[in-house]
Amino acid sequence: MLPLSLLKTAQGHPMLVELKNGETYNGHLVNCDTWMNIHLREVICTSKDGDRFWRMPECYIRGNTIKYLRVPDEVIDKVQEETKTRSAIPLNKQLYTLSYVCVTSGAAALVFSALYILQTMYGDMQQLNPLWVDIWNFKYPFLPLEWIGMNAMLVYVMAAEGIFAGFVNGWYYDDPHNTLIHWIQKHIFIKIVHILEALTSYPSSASQLGGLRMN
Numbered sequence: 001m002l003p004l005s006l007l008k009t010a011q012g013h014p015m016l017v018e019l020k021n022g023e024t025y026n027g028h029l030v031n032c033d034t035w036m037n038i039h040l041r042e043v044i045c046t047s048k049d050g051d052r053f054w055r056m057p058e059c060y061i062r063g064n065t066i067k068y069l070r071v072p073d074e075v076i077d078k079v080q081e082e083t084k085t086r087s088a089i090p091l092n093k094q095l096y097t098l099s100y101v102c103v104t105s106g107a108a109a110l111v112f113s114a115l116y117i118l119q120t121m122y123g124d125m126q127q128l129n130p131l132w133v134d135i136w137n138f139k140y141p142f143l144p145l146e147w148i149g150m151n152a153m154l155v156y157v158m159a160a161e162g163i164f165a166g167f168v169n170g171w172y173y174d175d176p177h178n179t180l181i182h183w184i185q186k187h188i189f190i191k192i193v194h195i196l197e198a199l200t201s202y203p204s205s206a207s208q209l210g211g212l213r214m215n
Helices: 003-009 073-077 098-126 140-150 152-160 163-169 180-214
Strands: 014-019 024-032 038-046 053-061 066-070
Touching: 003 024, 003 066, 003 073, 014 038, 024 053, 140 152, 152 163, 163 180
Parallel strands: none
Antiparallel strands: 014 024, 014 066, 024 038, 038 053
16 A cells, blocks of 8 residues: 555544654644655644644755654545556656656756747847846846855755645645645646547557448
């Protein structure tokens, strides 16, 4: 059984979480991400020695601090196993794999090409130096990119530890499930995987149809 599948199924159900420092958190699971960072609501906390109890309306627990989880038995029966074999290659897999290099380098090349085209276009139109970002004061929208470039190691550590994901996933609209990360996963990545699966399965489907017609 995959832990991530279990967490996805346990959303909305009570859960007991024990941390590596000995503290326990008993509450209802609201949401979780791919790093197994969980968001609990109506939480009852117990100290390591069991002599102190306190309540929290909600809390966010990082996955690398969790020792074990306990969920109701009926949740385990509802877990849907993820298919181990897929007809399509995932868009991106683990860090520093071939797909990771292709996706990140391709995205960087597209952004660089877009900026270069804009520089050339605005430079030719105004017959000025193509450094239109400085001439036309368009540099302000790009200040976040400049900050990321100047603090690359800090950004890498915050992203690797799930700080960025926790901050973004902490904002939601009307319902805790309506988070930005949930929307991106549902409307972008899942659709891309379905499109890739459809494209890779198209030749086999076409050959099957051709065989039926010939028969």
